[in-house]
Amino acid sequence: MKILYDFQIFSNQNVGGISRYIYELITQFDQDNFIDWEIPVIYSSNIYLKKHPFFSKKLLPHPFQLKDNVNFISKAAFVKEKLLYKITNQIHKERFLVMEYEKNKALNIEKIKQGNFDIFHPTYFDSYFMDYIGDKTYVLTIHDLINQVFPEMMLYQPDKNKAMIERADRIITVSENTKKDLINIFNVDEQKIDVIYLANSLEEKSGHVSEEFKKKIPEKYLLFVGGRLDYKNFLFFAQMFASLKLKNNDLNIVCTGSPFNASEQYLFNKLGIQDCVYNTFVNDDELIYLYQNAIAFVFPSVYEGFGLPVLEAFSCGCPAVISNSSSLSEIGEDAAVYFEPKNPESILNALKNVVNNPALREEKIAKGYEQLKKFSWEKTANQTKEVYKKALLKV
Known part of the structure; x- marks a missing residue:
């Protein structure tokens, strides 16, 4: 069984819970002969992805590092020009990040069109793939519905649209509470949802701090x-x-x-x-x-x-x-x-x-x-594999 994960969370997040979730899944699936996976990505600064042996030498380096070595004659000129220098660098950096996202996106669209996978599992909520996925099986993970529950608290609204949720063959939620929110807000059939808990990635140790x-x-x-x-x-x-x-x-x-x-x-x-x-x-x-x-x-x-x-x-x-x-x-x-x-x-x-x-x-x-003891990434991966099987069987 081949799973195609997409690039989204690895372009959006250098560190964080969702990218760690996908990283832990692929790490567990590396030990499972039944599962093959692919994440089409050219650029990423995500620290977890960089840790994985497959990506550690494959990812192209991020070309932007803000340099802070400008010298000017007067203090006033220094402050003014230094600020201008930082603003200019930031603009170029943001332009590059847009370019990075679009290049990763184009690669993913091409992979989806080729169809060389059994299940598509997007990693975040840009619905770009909906125009290309056709009738391929697809599984969606909903981590939370904070934007819908507390819209007044959010600065942005990720595209968690109803069509995307309705099209999914199976939906994974990471808690019973998120499952309840999904049913109440989007009226999703309960039989389509599987609750799979996440797990801890930290190993208790000491002696590695300066x-x-x-x-x-x-x-x-x-x-x-x-x-x-x-x-x-x-x-x-x-x-x-x-x-x-x-x-x-x-x-x-x-x-x-x-x-x-x-x-x-x-x-x-x-x-x-x-x-x-x-x-x-x-x-x-x-x-x-x-x-x-x-x-x-x-x-x-x-x-x-x-x-x-x-x-x-x-x-x-x-x-x-x-x-x-x-x-x-x-x-x-x-x-x-x-x-x-x-x-x-x-x-x-x-x-x-x-x-x-x-x-x-x-x-x-x-x-x-x-x-x-009730939580482990091995359990998360095994339960996710069972969801993939159900999705393929359309049950």
């Missing part, structure tokens, strides 16, 4: 992992942290991901917590270190299709304090401490209980290890 990195991290901190869009509820968490810190003066927040923006920095200053909120972009080893040494991992999101960081925390022996919304209680069960994501008293009580109660932290760490 002393320089360790020195940047405060001794006592709560950990926030991932993006900070509105639905992630980070700013609400920051406000609650300011109240918590009144009686826990040595407590900090450590965030992973993109640098803080101006609005976030303004709020930190207003709350008086600007000196105890840290941000760093990390590799897997550094992320493991952060989980292992945190007082707790805090996940205040109002909506998640699955919630991979919850399993990451479990795998690293980090107590998880998470909202009881969407799929999170489904994934965490009794291994986490829960709160109402928009209730100040609820989140403060949850944080106080975990910060001030070592016995509770130890209890949740032990339960987290047990809960983690």
Whole structure:
């Protein structure tokens, strides 16, 4: 059985849950003689794809690196010309990324037209393939429906259109909660949907973090992992942290991901917590270190299709304090401490209980290890293979 995955998520995402999902699937299928796969891609900066032996030497290098070595006579001229230089480079970089996307897309269209595959499995929600797929079997994974559930919170609207969902022979959702949303919003036949959980990719280990990195991290901190869009509820968490810190003066927040923006920095200053909120972009080893040494991992999101960081925390022996919304209680069960994501008293009580109660932290760490046993990429791949079989049989 040959599966054609497309390029989309590997052009859209350098790092993240969806591209990791596809990477873990193909890694498992490498050990399965029944499954053959292909991902037509010329350019990609995705870190997981670059790790795979097939792509590590095949991908063309990304030609753009912003250079910061301009020298000018006066400070004013330096600032002005340097800014112009950066803007020009950014424009060229964005043009290249569009070109990169279109070249990958053209290659994928050609592969779809050739039809040398049994099942097509797109990796994201550009419906470009609908004009070319004909009657070939196709499987779609729905990770979440955040755009439909909370459209007011989203800056963009990926093309998750009804025609694309209706055309799919089988649909995979990554949680029962996402399945429920799919049925309620798009009226999809329940018999067409298979729920397949994701899994953890971090292996608990230590000793691979530099002393320089360790020195940047405060001794006592709560950990926030991932993006900070509105639905992630980070700013609400920051406000609650300011109240918590009144009686826990040595407590900090450590965030992973993109640098803080101006609005976030303004709020930190207003709350008086600007000196105890840290941000760093990390590799897997550094992320493991952060989980292992945190007082707790805090996940205040109002909506998640699955919630991979919850399993990451479990795998690293980090107590998880998470909202009881969407799929999170489904994934965490009794291994986490829960709160109402928009209730100040609820989140403060949850944080106080975990910060001030070592016995509770130890209890949740032990339960987290047990809960983690229910998830594995091997199980995800095996269940996905069964969905592919059902799709081919049209059942």
